[in-house]
Amino acid sequence: MNVLVVDDEPAVRKPLGRAIARTWRDARIATAGSLPDAERALEASCPDVVTVDLALPPDRSQLLGLRLVERLAKEGRGDRAVVLTGRVEAVDAARRAGARVVLVKPFGDADLREAGRQLGISLVGEEEVIEPALAPLVGASRAMTELRDAIRRVGREHGPVLVQGETGTGKEFVARAIH
DSSP states (O other): OEEEEEOSOHHHHHHHHHHHHHHBTTOEEEEESSHHHHHHHHHHOOOSEEEEESOOSSOGGGOTHHHHHHHHHHTTOGGGEEEEESOGGGHHHHHHHTOSEEEESSOOHHHHHHHHHHHTOOBTTSOOOOOGGGTTSOOOSHHHHHHHHHHHHHHHSOSOOOOOOOTTSOHHHHHHHHO
């Protein structure tokens, strides 16, 4: 799982990356120190999760990190944004921008573990339990892991889901796992 950590302060960025690596299973960390660096990183790769500090230079009062969260939401990846902020009053703005998880500084490993659970991420130190509904979906490839994560996410939602694919690819198994 690829994680992009966006924070302008190296004293925060590096320890946060290490904390994520020790709590979220198989996390590969990339970092960006500014909004332009983060935008370039998004175009160069497609991270599975993006942590975004809202107060980015050159104008920390403008909460420039919201622009990145809004971009992720427009691309359909807002549910994979973890917003980091020291401002309690910015939590609602982050959620309106499309962030699914918001952590208020200071936070610790327990908070990162809970954020990982909310995002459906496998956590270090926890047995990966395959729910009975997902048991027929075998395989350890990235595509199968992403499929199981997507099934867990949409299974928590209350709305219709369209499952499409070639004949014999397991659409029926996916539908059963969702319901």
